[in-house]
Amino acid sequence: MIELKGISKSFFSGYFSKKNHMAISDVSLCIKKGETIGLVGESGCGKSTLGRIAIRLIEPSAGKIWFDGVNLTELSKPALRLIRPRMQMVFQDPDTVLDPRMTIGKSVAEPLWIWKGGVRHEDTDLIFETLETVGLHSDLISRYPYELSGGQKQRAALARALILDPEFIVADELSSALDLSIQAQILTLLKDIQKKRNLTLLFISHDLQVIRHMTDRVAVMKQGTIVEERRTSELFRSPEHQYTKQLINAAYLSKTSFRD
Structure with missing residues (x-):
């Protein structure tokens, strides 16, 4: 579904003397179709x-991006x-x-305006269905973001991403700012x-417990490079790279300290 080959990215900082920072x-x-791969670091x-x-x-500064056989x-x-x-x-x-x-209704429907040139009468049902898909009641359609809780706003943002029925979604720390129950x-x-729509996901998080729960495979990043990539169960059972071991040990110690 999605393949990144030799991706590098440099950023320049500084006003008078430009400095080159290699981010990736x-x-x-x-990432295979229907797969969820976690990106952690x-x-x-x-x-x-x-x-x-x-x-x-x-x-990217260098490299190629392939999506469903097309070189983006x-x-x-x-x-x-x-x-x-x-x-x-x-x-x-x-x-x-x-x-x-x-x-909220207009925000969720906005991608239809951007990509389809407007919201047709038949799209009204789609808007309600998408809100229902993410667990939002139709009564919220006329409310503004400040009237919603953090969890409701994140659901609305997810609905906005789903309204065009995408095949690939990048989820970037989408739950890290929320309370644990939410x-x-x-x-x-x-x-x-993801299961119902056979979505392909790139799930980005620093939380290893979340990564373990959500993903099929995990890629571990350190200083702009991937140091280890394996199936989730294998990586947590027997990590190979020293940095991966440090991350898992730190997550375990954090969890133990919280329980104590």
């Missing part, structure tokens, strides 16, 4: 950057626009996605939707 270096990753390791590159929200890196903007509805992203903070001046609800919801 020669990363390759393949410490903050600043390049996880989110790689997720944005995967759907060409950010242009060679597509013109008009050609890329035709394929974009099939790829969506759910961000950590729904407030960056939901316009505070728009009702986080579990959102993750269970996403997993159910």
Whole structure:
């Protein structure tokens, strides 16, 4: 479904003397159709950057992106626009996605305006169905983001991503800002939707417990490179790379300390 080959990304910082910062270096990753692969690593390791590159929200400095047999890196903007509805992203903070001046119904329906040129009468049922899919009552359609809880806003952001019936979704820390009980609800919801729609997911998180629950395979990133990639059960049972072992040990100690 999605394949990244030799992806690198450099950013330049500084006003007078530009400094080159290599955020990602020669990363390759393949995600099969219907699969959920987790991307884990410490903050600043390049996880989110790689997720944005995967759907060409950010242009790579080097490498190629293949989506369903199409080389995205060679597509013109008009050609890329035709394929974009099939790829969506759910961000950590729904407030960056939901316009505070728009009702939830209009925010969820906005992709239909952008990609289809408007909302037809028959699309009304689709909007209600999509809200229902993410566990939101139709009464919320006329409310504004400030009137919703954090969990409800994240559900609305997920509905906005699903309204175009995408095949590939990048979920970037979508539950990390939520309370634990709400986080579990959102993750269970996403997993159910993934199975029903046969979605392909790139699931980005720093939480190894969440990664273990949500994914089929895991890619571990450190300083812009993937140091280990294996099936989830195998990685947690017998990690090979020293950095992976450190992450798992730290997660275990954190969990033990919390219980104590």
